Amino acid sequence: MALTVAHRGDPYVHRENTLPSVRSALLKGADAVEVDVRLTLDGVPVLLHDPSLDRLWGHPQAVAGLTSDEVFKLGGGQLPTLHDALAELLRHARGRMLLDLTGADQAAPSLAAVRDAGAQERVYYCGEATAMRAVRDADPAAEIALTWKTSAWPAPALLAAVAPRWLNLRFGLVDAGTVAYARERGLLVAAWTADWPRSMRRLLALGVDSVTTNRLTALQRLTGPPAA
Template structure:
């Protein structure tokens, strides 16, 4: 069964990595939501992709320079949109959580937060090997999806260190041969970002398991029809 993943929620409709965006992704039929985690200055895991707050929040500083209270006072212009904590997301978003933690040192806090709210068993860890190596050491049974720029797969020593269950290759560099090679090695394949019906059909024809999408409304009908056939 194919897993449809909202990329930072539903970013074409609401500001990425906010609770309204993540909840809307669930409403639009996503099976899971992917989001990015960084730390406030007081060590709280919060959602943000970029290294600084400038693009959406208008502050040319890193989140690690502001306290949680300062971060949560920031607004996009929409009073419902603010920077959420990981705990808030885990408590209120009911579908699978695909966690892209950007900071290796934050892994213990992320794991502890997910465990405390009972969401660890529905969490998947995705992203770069530097963080995922720490995740594997801290959480030996974790479900891990290792991101990589293809079409070549990660080297064997890295795969042995991270021990992912799946690989995540950019769709614009993914090939059918990449998918088959991964399957031969025992790895499932995810890809990002799939944002239109034609790309969805191609990914399904290649037996890609996880589709990460910015435009869930454009992708879901094709996926639904394929599941019915």
């Protein structure tokens, strides 16, 4: 059965990419929690999808132009560092964390945070080619889900350089042909972000290996109860 991946935690219950959101998803039995990483001006990885604090925290400043202390204050103390998120992950006996990286500069600080936390066995990485090349260069053992958004398949040279375990596809791209393409290359298939039962059922029927969703409980109704 496909793994359940909670997109940015449990965002219909708690604000996305916060510790309560991560905790809620883990307590509900998500197989993995996907979180987004951005770097502050002083190089601290924090959990945030957008380049600025505007949408979630009401401040237009770009996180890359703020120190970690400034981000903490503007986020009302609720915008967590990756260090804090990994500590939360390790408080739970099961579940993994999927770090979504948008740039090559995020790779080394994120990998360092994971190493410092001793969380290597419970973390894997997703993102587009540049970021994933940087992860692979920094850690030959890292588990990578190469994010792909077009119907043109990754070049063989790219697959060889990144050596992903997963092909991480926008859910609308997943069909029998794409699943066969991945299987022929020894890749697992991850689909994101499916929020409606009809889409979830289609993906499960195609035999994908994981589904990322904002609606974890709805997906779990289809995949069955979480493992003990």
